[in-house]
Amino acid sequence: MKTFVAIFTILSSLAGWSQSLIGAWQWTETDDNGREIKAVVTFTDGFQSVAWFDAETGAFIETNGGSWALDGNTMTEVPEFHTRDTSMIGKSASFEIEFDGNDKLRKVGQETWATRVDAGEPGDLAGAWLMSGRKRNGEIQERDTSRPRKTMKILSGTRFQWIAYNTETKQFMGTGGGTYSTVNGKYTENIEFFSRDDSRVGASLEFTYELKDGKWHHSGKSSKGDPLYEIWSVRN
Structure with a gap:
């Protein structure tokens, strides 16, 4: 996993280079057993996440992410979740980055480049x-988003990842992700990895979505087939 950690350093450190890095980036590596590993990092305004998974089976490997900021070519990130090393949660780390100004980026001194997947378009929910x-039971139950227990969803123009975690206990409850589309009021997720159930990889889930007063109202059925109605608020 050292190679993957080094590459995450590349990508997490790149998350802060202005709006030009907003969107999704990916790369692949081969591990010591010959397995091809895919990694996808998504940058939004102030927050980022990255996940590693088996490129063929979708088996989840690890994830981490949190906030980021940039000063010159130095990015500083503060992880809120980190499945490989929980001791890194809440601690800032800074990295020097290199960016070709278009669709390639890497950590200074590294040979491997990450490739842009999208620049935050065309997703209505990026x-x-x-x-x-x-x-x-027909009633809206609100949730305090400032509490340590969080469920966050990060979307680029074409990719999504959700993460359930607790910043106080450093507990990780689960994650999943893949590609998505928003067409005619329908939000469709195509699952590429799911930490709780690999058998869901390859499934497509369609939901109805609507933006009301800046909030994302999301309804349909869960991956288990249970009805759901969720409300999501933009993270500031």
């Missing part, structure tokens, strides 16, 4: 969101 409510 950005970082926190679950802020659910509808149960």
